[in-house]
Amino acid sequence: MTKRIVASGVVATVFIAGLVCGVAWAQNVDVATLPFSASRTAGETVYLSGQIPVRPDGSVVEGSVTDQTRQTMDNLGAILKDNGLTFADVVNVTVYLSDMEHYAEMNAAYREYFPDGKFPARACVGGLQLAFGADLEISAIAHN
Secondary structure: OOOEOEOOOOOOOOOOOOOOOOOOOOOOOEHHHOOOOOEEEEOOEEEEEEEOOEOOOOEEOOOOHHHHHHHHHHHHHHHHHHOOOOHHHEEEEEEEEOOHHHHHHHHHHHHHHOOOOOOOEEEEEOOOOOHHHOOEEEEEEEEO
């Protein structure tokens, strides 16, 4: 079964705080109706909502953690670009993993987005049930 998220805009931006045990999420969600913003600016700081591996057409990447990480980072990159920023402006990242066994694979793909080796501060939490069955979600804070 293909999971699909209906979205208006170039990148389907999804952040849902968590799943309630025993409650199944709908397979089609219009993200425009969800109560969050893709990003918010406070002074020179831009807060980016958590992203999951959703392609621009709204389909969820269900492949390897490497593929999921790259799509998630591409989604963050699009939001950064919309705010006139790049990954070089990211100062803090939080990574949520469904299983800490994905840590090494996620790290390998994640580091590709910081080729100069100047990584933001970061926290990583594992063992979570994430929106739409994703294996990871990544949020970020950038400074202009």
